[in-house]
Amino acid sequence: MADKKKMVEAITSRDTDFAKWYTDIVKKAELVDYSGVKGCMVIRPYGYAIWENIQADLDRRFKEKGHENVYMPMFIPESLLQKEKDHVEGFAPECAWVTIGGSEKLNEKLCVRPTSETLFCEHYAKVINTYRDLPKLYNQWCSVVRWEKTTRPFLRTSEFLWQEGHTMHETPEEAQEETLTMLKVYEDFYRETLAIPAVVGKKTEKEKFAGALATYTIEPMMHNGVALQGGTSHYFGDGFAKSFDITYTGRDNQQHYPHQTSWGVSTRMIGAIIMVHGDDDGLVLPPKVSPIQVAIVPIATHKEGVLEKGEELYNRLKGEFRVKYDDSDQSPGWKFSQYEMKGVPVRVELGPKDIEKNQCVIVRRDTREKIFVSLDNLEEAVRKALQDVHDGMYEKALKNMQEKTHVATTFDEFVQTAEEKPGFIKAMWCGDKECEEKLKEVTGGVKSRCIPFEEEHLSDKCVCCGKEAKHMVYWGKQY
């Protein structure tokens, strides 16, 4: 252990104060900075690079499914926003409005988009005329604004970056399929790219998106037992189409309303990465999105041949991996800690002793395991280490989620579990909103997360009212 006095930059322990730990990580890993505007954050280069990697991966997945990127205006006229009643009621409380342009008061105020269903619909009304125009599979990468009362970097900010897919289909079945397909894309992305397991399922009526017929969600579990809504996919039916008068001529030469979906994930995923994988030494980044996958740290750089050999390794690896060669004059120990703080998945150490033996040391961020590797097999060893880190991170996250998933079959058991064991509670539910609200109230905020696709039969009765149960529901506190 290093001298305590030197640990000035040390972060708050994760188990001591999770909220403080989170803030420390976000700042010390240089992901964000606070800005002068309430609830808005500066995303710094290291944080933005994670987002860019997320974008690249997701964008590829979207395009593989046939989606095209577009860009919609950031302003929504009040009259347009009001066309769909449920939708406007859901978003009105958190809209930001522009009322003055230059020095002129506007005739109609403009909402800074909190989401773009209405804009897409306005456009779709113009460009959809025949069944041959369907499906329309659009996506946009942009920022949206929701005037939040309390904010936290990445998890809840007044402005945040996201993607929103908006699609139109000929039939309800096709639209429903799209909704589930995109949820699956998110689920695969979380597992394959972010190394995060999650519960997927359907939101209850109470929790579904404003204006949607059905909302599906992906719910990863954070290390402290709090859930996060990690992405949603909505099925709208033809409700918006009717409100916005979007019609097409069908194969039967009749006018029809198309069926709609929307789906989105945001920079909140970076918050999930931090809270699922991070530890007391800082970030632990999934190799697939880490801005630096491999940090090469040369030891005793004044010794002959070390810098040159390090450079050689860098040149060998940089074609295949995102590599940082750190030949700065900081001490090796400082660099080790620094790259751990920043969550770099694999570190390569190279010193005079290694060079003598034609080897280097590979250190995994997730386990700290040190592996001595012959320089002859460097590329292969790094490739394997990155894969092992990914797999190890996923396993650890899965174990955490399983350990933090509890079952309650009676009301008392539910309340007691909510109090004593943070995490998901699996419990039966009758389907009534009153029971949802009551459970939330008595537990101080445990809400229904979703009705999972794979329901289990835990009992016949609703955990709250004792009436016949309709569904098994995952419950939990959320960010």
Add this chain to the structure above:
RNA sequence: CGAGGUGUAGCGCAGUUUGGUAGCGCACUUCGUUCGGGACGAAGGGGCCGCAGGUUCGAAUCCUGUCACCUCGACCA
């Protein structure tokens, strides 16, 4: 928006009770020695004490207002 707390150098803090030239640690700059888990020495640079008023010969310190941030609740991706 309710309850509590904090604003002093890039970061973390002391100083405020009892008004009297703005301090400490880390970070930063230069030079030298170091280098396998946050190195050491020497010499430097950096502040409208959150902001705006007021009281006073004099305010980081007292008074009023205001803003921001943090923690906990209610609303939400």
